[in-house]
Each structure stands twice: as C-alpha cells, then as structure tokens.
Amino acid sequence: MSLETTKQRQLAAPAAARAFTAAHGVLDGAWVDAPYLEVDAAGTIVRAQTGLPSAPDRDRAPIPVHDLGRAVLLPGLINAHSHAFQRSIRGATHRAAAGDPSTFWSWRQAMYSAAQRLGPDGLYAVTRACFSEMLRAGITCVGEFHYLHHRPDGGLYDDPNELSNQIIRAADDVGLRLVLLEVFYQRAGDRRPPLPEQRRFCDPSLDVYLARVDALRARGVDVGVAPHSVRAVARPQLEQLADYAARAGLVMHAHVSEQPLENHECAAEHGGLTPTQVFAASGCLDRPRSFSAVHAIHVDAADLALLAAQHVCACPTTEADLGDGIVPAADHLTRGARIALGSDSNAIIDLFQEARLLEMNERLRSGRRLCLSAAERPLSLTLLDAATVAGASALGRADLGKLAVGAPFDAITLDRDHPTLADVASEHLLDAIMLAGSAAPVDRVYVAGHRRR
Numbered sequence: 001m002s003l004e005t006t007k008q009r010q011l012a013a014p015a016a017a018r019a020f021t022a023a024h025g026v027l028d029g030a031w032v033d034a035p036y037l038e039v040d041a042a043g044t045i046v047r048a049q050t051g052l053p054s055a056p057d058r059d060r061a062p063i064p065v066h067d068l069g070r071a072v073l074l075p076g077l078i079n080a081h082s083h084a085f086q087r088s089i090r091g092a093t094h095r096a097a098a099g100d101p102s103t104f105w106s107w108r109q110a111m112y113s114a115a116q117r118l119g120p121d122g123l124y125a126v127t128r129a130c131f132s133e134m135l136r137a138g139i140t141c142v143g144e145f146h147y148l149h150h151r152p153d154g155g156l157y158d159d160p161n162e163l164s165n166q167i168i169r170a171a172d173d174v175g176l177r178l179v180l181l182e183v184f185y186q187r188a189g190d191r192r193p194p195l196p197e198q199r200r201f202c203d204p205s206l207d208v209y210l211a212r213v214d215a216l217r218a219r220g221v222d223v224g225v226a227p228h229s230v231r232a233v234a235r236p237q238l239e240q241l242a243d244y245a246a247r248a249g250l251v252m253h254a255h256v257s258e259q260p261l262e263n264h265e266c267a268a269e270h271g272g273l274t275p276t277q278v279f280a281a282s283g284c285l286d287r288p289r290s291f292s293a294v295h296a297i298h299v300d301a302a303d304l305a306l307l308a309a310q311h312v313c314a315c316p317t318t319e320a321d322l323g324d325g326i327v328p329a330a331d332h333l334t335r336g337a338r339i340a341l342g343s344d345s346n347a348i349i350d351l352f353q354e355a356r357l358l359e360m361n362e363r364l365r366s367g368r369r370l371c372l373s374a375a376e377r378p379l380s381l382t383l384l385d386a387a388t389v390a391g392a393s394a395l396g397r398a399d400l401g402k403l404a405v406g407a408p409f410d411a412i413t414l415d416r417d418h419p420t421l422a423d424v425a426s427e428h429l430l431d432a433i434m435l436a437g438s439a440a441p442v443d444r445v446y447v448a449g450h451r452r453r
C-alpha cells in the first residue's frame with residue numbers, strides 16, 4: 001500500500017470535537033490538577049485550562065467530555081534518536097566470545113551482521129514492531145536516524161528510497177509520527193573506504209543522497225539531514241550538507257563524541273580539532289537550535305560552549321549498554337544546551353527510564369543529589385521537558401511535546417492505580433513518575449486526537 005493511500009486512510013474519518021479531563025496532568029509545561037482540554041475535529045487543541053468550563057460556557061457549545069478519571073494526562077513523549085532495526089539484536093550481545101574484548105566496537109560488528117541480513121520486508125517488520133513498542137511506551141513521535149539505505153552490496157534498489165519508504169510505511173501503519181533523519185555516510189574513516197558491511201549505508205555520491213532527500217521532501221515527508229559522524233563524513237561534505245540544510249530550513253543531527261577513539265581519530269585527521277569543533281568549522285552549528293549532537297559525552301569546555309545554543313540528545317540506556325560513558329548533562333544544561341532523549345539502539349524503549357538516568361548518572365558520578373534541578377524549575381519538569389518539548393525542538397517540530405492551544409492532541413495517560421504509582425501522594429506524583437518510574441503505567445495514547453492505544 002502506498003504512503004499516499006495510508007495517509008488518506010488515516011485522514012478519512014475525522015473524529016468529532018470533544019473534550020478531555022483528568023485528575024492531574026501537565027498543561028503547557030506546568031503540573032496542574034483537573035486539566036481540561038478541548039480538541040477540534042482535526043485533532044488540534046483549541047482550549048486548555050484547569051477545571052471544567054462554567055455551565056453557561058458548556059451550554060453554549062456542548063461537546064462530549066471524556067472524563068479520564070484518576071489518570072495523569074501528559075503530552076506524548078518525543079523520541080529524538082532511534083535506529084529501529086537494532087531492536088533485532090536485543091539481548092543478543094551479552095555473552096563473551098573467545099578473544100572478544102567486548103567493547104562498543106565488537107557490539108558494532110554484531111549490529112552490522114544484523115543490518116546485512118535485512119531486506120525491505122525484514123526492515124519493515126522489525127521497524128513496525130519497534131514503533132509499536134514505542135507507542136505502547138507513550139512515544140508519539142520518533143526521529144528515526146536511518147542509514148540502512150541500499151542493497152547489501154551497496155547497489156541501489158529500483159526506487160533509491162525503497163528502505164526509507166519501509167520506515168515511513170511502518171510509522172504510518174502504527175500511527176506514530178515520524179521525522180526521518182536521512183543519514184549521509186561515505187567511509188569507514190579518514191582515507192578509509194567503507195567496510196564491506198558499511199556499503200549499504202553509503203550513497204554513491206552526495207548528489208545521489210540529496211536527490212533522495214529532495215524526493216522525500218517533495219512527497220511531504222518530514223525529514224532532517226544527518227551526517228552520521230565525523231568519522232563517516234569528510235569535511236567538504238559536511239560543509240555542503242550544512243549549506244543544504246540551511247537553505248532548506250531542515251534540522252541536522254549527528255553522532256558526536258560517543259567514544260574516545262572517535263575523538264582521537266578526529267584530532268589526527270583535523271589538526272587537533274574535536275568532533276564538535278569540526279561540525280562548527282563546517283558551518284553545521286551556524287543556526288541556533290538547528291543541530292542535535294547525539295551523545296556529546298567526551299566533550300571539553302570549548303565543545304560545551306559551542307553546543308550551548310544547540311541540542312544534545314542523550315541516550316542513557318544505550319550509552320550504559322555500550323560502555324560509552326555519561327553525558328555531562330548538568331554541564332550542558334548550565335551552559336544553555338537543550339537536552340533531548342533517544343532510545344537509540346532500542347534495547348530498552350522507555351523514555352521515563354532515559355529521563356531518570358540523565359539525573360541518576362550524574363548522581364553516581366558526582367556523589368550529590370538533585371544535579372539537574374534549577375531554581376526556576378522542579379527537577380521532574382526538567383526531565384519531562386527532555387522527554388517532550390526539547391525532543392520536539394530537536395526534530396524541528398516545536399508544535400509537539402506540549403498540551404497547549406494550537407498543538408495537536410498528542411497525549412498519554414498514566415494509570416494512577418498501577419502498582420508503581422498506587423498510594424503515592426498527589427503532590428509527589430510527578431516526582432514518582434519521572435524519578436522512580438517507568439513506562440509501565442502508560443495507558444491511553446493519542447496521536448493527533450486519534451486513540452492509538
């Protein structure tokens with residue numbers, strides 16, 4: 001079924017205007033009791049307040065009110081960094097092989113093997129399963145950092161966007177919003193051609209890549225430009241990608257300083273520069289809040305300053321799994337960077353855990369508590385911001401991640417009576433959700449006003 005057909009199917013049956021109310025929730029970034037939201041037939045929030053409207057108001061324009069009872073109503077979560085196909089090796093890389101030093105790089109080899117085996121149907125199946133799991137975990141929009149582009153030998157499919165189309169189809173069929181972060185990949189490293197298992201990640205040229213992106217944009221697909229890393233993309237191409245993204249008004253995402261070896265190789269190739277400095281020198285950081293540095297773990301003071309007006313996308317469960325290190329979240333936030341969250345390898349799909357670990361990893365490192373709390377904002381709301389509005393901003397979708405007038409009704413409810421939340425006092429509820437919780441209590445999930453779970 002074509003993309004156009006499925007989009008039409010979704011839009012064919014608009015819901016009627018209706019209202020929602022619940023015991024507690026977060027409206028436009030603030031924790032409130034008795035949130036009340038009116039949603040029009042197109043799924044857009046047209047009224048947001050605490051408490052029901054007065055009787056004369058209700059009588060003037062009566063609409064059905066869905067009382068969600070004791071539930072907690074939150075904005076849908078935004079997953080800013082995912083590689084859906086990597087879910088296929090969940091649990092498969094935790095036993096030592098003879099001679100295997102068990103590092104990020106040996107994990108990568110197992111991941112490459114899985115990538116080699118996938119054709120269009122297989123990619124669709126694993127992506128659909130992954131996106132379904134995201135929806136169940138309260139994620140309503142994903143930024144898919146997609147680099148599995150071509151045939152295993154690097155040859156193009158009849159439609160060069162064949163595999164991108166499978167990602168789009170999976171998101172469409174599940175009902176998840178997608179920002180397709182199309183990855184450009186050209187080499188194994190400085191003056192090293194791609195390894196055989198990297199060939200299918202690589203476009204024959206930058207022009208072929210840009211033609212694919214143009215074709216996706218022409219169809220209305222929400223895309224971002226994604227040079228994989230400074231290891232996989234040379235500086236002249238980074239400059240051209242920065243120029244293209246600026247002209248097209250697209251966000252740019254890249255892996256940045258995930259592993260120390262990446263920094264060492266970068267310094268050797270670029271006269272001592274760090275990866276962040278190479279992105280800056282290539283023009284990738286010229287536009288404020290248009291760039292997302294995924295990981296940004298092994299960064300120095302100069303890097304922190306360069307990223308202050310951008311996004312950092314932390315992926316703590318994956319970073320722990322792969323032995324990457326700890327994102328210096330407090331340092332990034334203090335300087336002004338916005339921190340988004342990603343499920344990355346999808347070994348675990350739970351943005352509540354990602355948000356909690358952002359704080360907890362800093363506690364483990366510093367020996368202190370409340371590391372990310374700021375005077376003007378409770379810690380729990382800072383963590384919810386990372387899982388919602390900051391992710392939306394990173395994906396160039398500032399309209400998402402919040403329950404406010406003009407935003408689509410992308411919302412989730414949490415079951416107040418779930419064993420993990422039962423008996424928690426109302427004044428501690430959001431702290432329990434964000435600092436002691438998980439996605440287990442997620443109950444209902446709405447995308448653009450449509451109930452998806």
Ligand SMILES: [Zn+2]
Pocket residue numbers: 081083145255294344345
């Ligand atoms: Zn990644």
